[in-house]
Amino acid sequence: MDFFTAQDHARRKTGHLVVLLILAVVALIAVTTLAVAIALHFMNGGQSASHSNLSSQALSSQGMLSSLSIELVAGVAIAVLAVVVLGGLFKQRQLGRGGRAVAEALGGREINMNTRDADERRILNVVEEMAIASGTPVPSVYVMEEEGINAFAAGHQPSDAVIGITRGTIRNLTREELQGVVAHEFSHILHGDMRLNIRLVSVLHGILLIGMLGGMLLRSMRFRRMGGGKRDNSAVVILGLGAALMLIGYAGTFFGNLIKSAVSRQREYLADASAVQFTRNPQGIGNALVKVGAHSQGSYLQASQAAEFSHLYFSQGVRLGLNQMMATHPPIKDRIQRVMPDWDGRFEPSWPSPQAEDETPDSTDEKTRPGLGLGLGSESGVKTGVLAAVLTGASARTAITSIGQPDQRHLAQARATLEALPERLRTAAHEPYAARALMYGLLLSEDQAVREHQLEALQQIALPDVYRELTQLAPDMVKLDIQLRLPLVELALPALKSLSVEQAQHFRLCVERLISADGQVSLFEWTLHQLLLNNLTEQDSRSSHLKLSDVQHECQALLAVLAAAGQDDADEITAALKSAESELPFALHETGDVGDMQALSLVVERLRRLQPLHKPALLQAMARCIEHSGHIRPAEAELFRVMADILDCPMPPLLSDET
Structure with a gap:
């Protein structure tokens, strides 16, 4: 299954989940309505009949059906839905911060x-x-x-994803x-599994609340006096209703967990294959799975909320006993034999000793070490170190x-x-103050007069410590290979995400001030x-429903900017543009001002809404556009990859023909 099919599959799975939820809620309404009708019949029976004939009257099907009414069904439906x-x-709001909350x-x-x-x-x-x-x-x-x-x-999406890992994993596994x-x-991140998994948590929590409500009714009986005469059977009714709601809620959760487990098991096989x-x-x-099977603690977690997130883990995180139907992962032997x-x-x-491996990759000879012959070129075409190769179509x-x-x-x-990457810059990307300084440094103009104007404006509003970091890192930033700009930004994202709300707002203000300092946007x-x-602001969750035919103007504007770059x-x-047109179901034409970056921002907001299976054609058109000259300039490559990121299509580094 390719990425776009997997992304569409994940979107459809979410739709299937909604249908299953509706069916589950309808079943809950029906069963809860019946339980309430029986409870009302008991209470009415207690007020109109003697205790001696209460049992026979309660068992009368005609009497119970008479308790049902449109008002009752509507009231129960509203209550259950609520x-x-x-x-x-509520659970979705709790998990609103994405992976960090989990x-x-x-x-x-x-x-x-x-x-x-x-x-x-x-x-x-x-991870980097x-x-x-x-x-x-x-x-x-x-x-x-x-x-x-x-x-x-x-x-919820790659921009707010986190990787969680146990101490036992990083201590016992080799590199x-x-x-x-x-x-x-990363396969779960790339194939849209994370969003589906978190939605499953929210759905199951809503169903579980029915059972929790029943438990609250039962606990409330501890504070209720059981007097009131022989004909007052309300306490018994409340006990019965509470027990029924608990049974209904936990039965719904049981079947919900079955669905969760079935969905999760299939995704685990795909993730194993993707890892290989x-x-x-x-x-x-x-071998990692073999160690799970051999470890005394296996893959089990002791956290109190481990069961709630069981379908997120690399391996089965909770003990199941005899109830293997609830397994969120395939048997570990099956997974090992598949890979x-x-x-x-x-x-x-x-088992490795703690010092068995160095924290960096094996330092083998440069001629045989993978990756050192790969790379990219600089803006001027001058080859620079190991990143010295030409990107083609x-x-x-x-x-x-x-x-x-x-x-x-x-x-x-x-x-x-x-x-x-220079070690000093790589280290700086890991620290919140220095990471901000790096982003400011990337925005400084090569024109000396504009650069001085930018620095003067920045000094007035930037934090003194951040500005000091910028001045110290400036010599390394000047010498930075242009093809390393994007990886440096990617490295700095975790540190930038750790900023408080106020710090993040101030950071954005400084970035916008630097960009607008010369009156134009490059x-x-x-x-x-x-x-x-x-990556640093929360994106709205509007559905991806647009087709290419709905965004002809937006495609035209984006491709015109890319062609001019x-x-x-x-x-x-x-x-x-003609070359790009061959990949699209409509014609492209001449455009106006390709330097209007504000208009381009509005364009990409619409392109975010493309359906997954309509994204490849746009990306292929972009590729045709940037490959037309026979080689790809850094500005084209950066825009190409950033647009893929905006379209929620994480694009690997562009490889040269030498790889």
Whole structure:
């Protein structure tokens, strides 16, 4: 299943989930109405008949049916809907911060990006490599102080995703095994599983509230006096109604968990296969699963809310006993045999000592080390270090086919990119003050007069500590290879996401002041601003329902900007648009001002709403446009990848023909 089909499948799964929810709520209304009717019949029977004939009257089907009415059904329906919907919305609001809310609910602690703990440093390195290789924003990493071997990815979308991992995982797994586990979790990020998983949590919580309401009724009886005479059977009725509601609610939760488990098991097989494709190393994830089976704690978590999020984990996180129907993951032996068919069936792994591996990749000879021959070129065409290769049209087309399906070449490219980044800048990207300074530095103009005007404006509003960091990092920023700008931004995202609301607002003000300092907005300034907005601000959740035919004007405007970024001659711009037109179901024509970045911002807001299966054609048209000249300029590559990010299509790094 390719990325766009998987994305559409996840969207349809959400629709199926809504249908199942409606059916579950209808069933809850019917059963709850019957329970209330019986309770009312008991109460009426207690007031109009003696205690001696109460039993026979209560059993009269005609008497019970007479308690039913349109008003009763409507009242119960409204009450049940209110409980389920409000309960789901309450849980959804609790999880509004995305993956961070899940990680904190499970007792996770965010790992400091500048940690000196060797185990934590190693997992951060692995996550950074995987993120840059897959084209997703670098997620924050949370560690749970649990001995079991487990992990999870959680969030509404890639921009708010986090990776959670237990102490037992980072302590007991080798680097290649960690790669396998993290690649598995990135598959859930890439294929839209996270959003579906969090919606499942909200839905099940709403249904569970019916049972919780019944429990509250039962507990309230402790404070009720049981007197009132022989004919007052209201206490018995309330007890019965409370027990019925508990049974109804927990039965609904039971069947909801069955649905959750069935959905989750199939996605786990896909994630295992994706991890093998990503790393090209079945032993990585396979041996990690063997260690889960051999570990004394397995993959079990002790957190009080572990069961609520059981379908998010790398492996089964809660003990099931004999109730295997509730398993959210396939049997571990089946998973191992799928990725390692020659496995002998024995759980006999070798356990590393804490110092068994260095926190960085193996320092093999540069000639044989993967990734060091890969790279990109600078704006001027001058080759710079290991990132010295030319991007061609094939680079863009390969990147599109690799969306959601990165492989070892992209992982090697990511490693080479991280190694090419100056150590000082890479360290700065991990610290909130310095990360802001880096973003300001990327926005400084090459024109000396404009640069001085920007610095003067920034000094008036920026925090003194951040401005000081900027002046200290400026020499390294000036020498930064242009192809390293985007990876540097991606590395800085976790630190920028940790800003408070007030800090984030001030950061945005400074960014906008720098961009507007010279009275115009360059394409790179717009691209960087859009990338920061897309990943640091909450995006609305309007559905993706538009078709390409609905956004002809928007496609025209975007492709015109892209054509102008790669060609200087008007005839060549027209030819680039003609090339892009071959991938679209409508014609493109000459456009007006391609420098209106404000208008372009409105354009991309509409393009966000494209249906998943309509996105490939637009991306292919963009690829045709930027490949027209025979090579891809850095500005084109950056805009191409940022637009893919905005369209919720994480694009791996563009590879040169030398890879």
